[in-house]
Ligand SMILES: CC(=O)SCCNC(=O)CCNC(=O)[C@H](O)C(C)(C)COP(=O)(O)OP(=O)(O)OC[C@H]1O[C@@H](n2cnc3c(N)ncnc32)[C@H](O)[C@@H]1OP(=O)(O)O
């Protein structure tokens with residue numbers, strides 16, 4: 001028997017022991033008033049912190065009663081939809097919103113120009129970093145490849161552990177600037193070594209925005225249209241920030257509170273974001289849609305689509321996890337405002353690109369899935385499509401490879417993580433250490 005089989009067989013033989021000894025019954029959670037996943041029975045999160053960075057609205061007060069409402073997302077006092085609308089036809093919004101999230105106020109033109117200039121000039125990697133780090137052991141999992149790059153960047157920083165606020169601002173801005181590079185170069189290395197394609201390492205242009213640079217570095221001929229860059233810019237703005245409680249931002253805050261350095265905190269956040277129940281859902285949605293296209297004979301037959309989705313919820317088909325990806329949210333009830341914005345773009349793009357049949361299938365799933373989930377699960381606050389439902393479809397129509405969908409989320413969310421790291425360092429300064437009630441038995 002090969003050594004690796006020996007270990008795999010041993011692990012398989014121990015599986016049931018772990019399941020038996022690690023299962024904790026619902027009754028014990030109830031007895032001690034412990035909320036699974038830090039969520040109460042109505043799905044509301046346990047309050048664990050205060051923040052000024054953003055606000056999520058999913059319930060409204062009606063005559064003293066909290067009732068579900070359409071979702072709203074606010075960055076530092078501004079509704080994200082208003083922020084997006086305020087971006088002029090020849091402007092890009094990601095940088096403006098990043099300044100807002102990091103420093104708490106909207107920049108005037110001179111402040112924005114200065115910020116963009118600093119960010120643009122910071123889009124460099126240490127000498128030979130692409131060859132020595134990114135091109136070594138390339139992986140299809142670009143989130144892992146980026147995380148490896150982030151941790152290795154720490155080794156090139158003489159002030160890694162300096163916890164002053166100015167040093168943290170410098171490190172966060174350096175990572176915001178570097179994220180598109182380590183993502184796209186990681187993809188090209190993988191595409192070359194694993195898919196036998198040509199490799200392109202285009203340098204970023206310091207005068208271009210994050211969205212433009214991403215497309216410039218990705219495309220072999222560096223070309224993109226203004227519309228493509230603007231759609232991507234809006235996508236980035238929609239993904240930048242989502243409160244302190246989402247899994248990756250909470251991770252950032254927990255790890256930051258232990259006093260660790262910026263690189264380690266952001267690497268931890270990356271590891272959270274890639275989870276299929278969080279930012280990794282955008283790839284899962286695309287895989288799920290492909291699976292539906294393959295297995296549903298008539299995509300326009302509502303009953304056939306519904307029946308297949310029902311099997312998915314019962315864990316019989318697709319990845320057998322019992323989830324319909326791109327649906328549901330820990331906070332939103334009737335709608336996720338980001339999905340609504342994406343939807344308006346998707347409709348135009350699908351028409352322009354002749355993808356009407358796919359659009360109809362998405363529309364049908366958007367209608368049927370919430371009904372089905374409500375039938376088969378305990379839903380207290382309503383279930384609706386989330387930001388990940390359409391994002392992959394938009395990226396696909398922009399010709400972006402699926403390996404880069406979750407990395408794109410990270411390229412945007414690094415701004416929110418950075419803002420929360422700074423807020424934790426400035427305003428909290430207390431290690432996060434919740435309690436676990438022990439239900440262990442003492443044995444002789
Ligand atoms: C950027 C983002 O992170 S957005 C979210 C991206 N994730 C996905 O799209 C994955 C699919 N969705 C889900 O797994 C869930 O909706 C989550 C993880 C996002 C939120 O889950 P919860 O916080 O448990 O939501 P909620 O309290 O409303 O769920 C109630 C029940 O419905 C289930 N449920 C919610 N959404 C779904 C879904 N899409 N498919 C199947 N079941 C679902 C939950 O598992 C839960 O079941 P349980 O009571 O047996 O535990």
Ligand SMILES: O=C([O-])CC(=O)C(=O)O
Nearest residue numbers: 241242245246247330331
């Ligand atoms: O808030 C959450 O739990 C997940 C989410 O939508 C995000 O992080 O953007």
